[in-house]
Amino acid sequence: MRITTLVLTAALAAATSLTATSTAAQDADRSVANGGIKVAGWLGRIDRRAISQGKTINDSRFVAEGGGFRISAGPAGNFWNPANTVSGDYEVMGTFKEHKMVASHPHSFGLFVGGADLQTDNETLMYCIVYGTGKYSIKTFHGAKVTTLVDGEASEAVHKADANGMSTNTISWRVRGGQASCVINGTVVKSLPRAEFIAADRLTSTDGGYGIRVSHNLEITVTGIMKH
Secondary structure (H helix, E strand, C coil): HHHHHHHHHHHHHHHHHHHHHHHHHHHHCCCCCEEEECCCCEEECHHHHHHHHHCCCHHHHHEEEEEEEEEEEECCCEEEEEEEEEEECCEEEEEEECCCCCCCCCCCCCCCCCCCECCCCCCCCEEEEECCEEEEEEEECCCCCCEEEEEECCCCCCCCCCCCEEEEEEEEEECCCCCEEEECEEEEEEEEEEHHCCCCCCCCCCCCCEEEEEEECCCEEEEEEEEE
């Protein structure tokens, strides 16, 4: 009986390991054909892990489409136009359409603010992202330091992917009176006091650049990126 149990346990462990390896292989960062940023004035940078694996921004594709932008993401990263900056009290927004959610491993997308030194290893930014599963997260980057302020919290404000894997969400950052609020489809899902996001290892300020944050292997259209 003991031998049988050990054999079954080993077989189960092997099967689990094989499944995990297969899933990881299937979800490796893709390289998109004819990649690169094709819109004048826009820049992008992929995450450190992908850079360490030899990927570049040219493994993703960023093009103009329908009054906005079509992003075929390979590695996770950020896209921005240096002309798009804000300061003081403001609200910035964008509408994000995911064309096909991968149900087994949903990927996120959203809007960042507080962008500084974005092309360097000392970049700072804070983003609010949504998932087709109806959840959202808020994180800050300060160089290699990533701080999670909201971790995959469910919200009825987030539009889930439909039966075809498609979803559309309008995401805003509203900065007023020392608070920063993530607004999804017109609903404030989280308001953060300044002390939660201004720190030596988080943001130095909410002033700065704003732009688009994407996870890897996404196919999305972004429209209406603007300050209002």
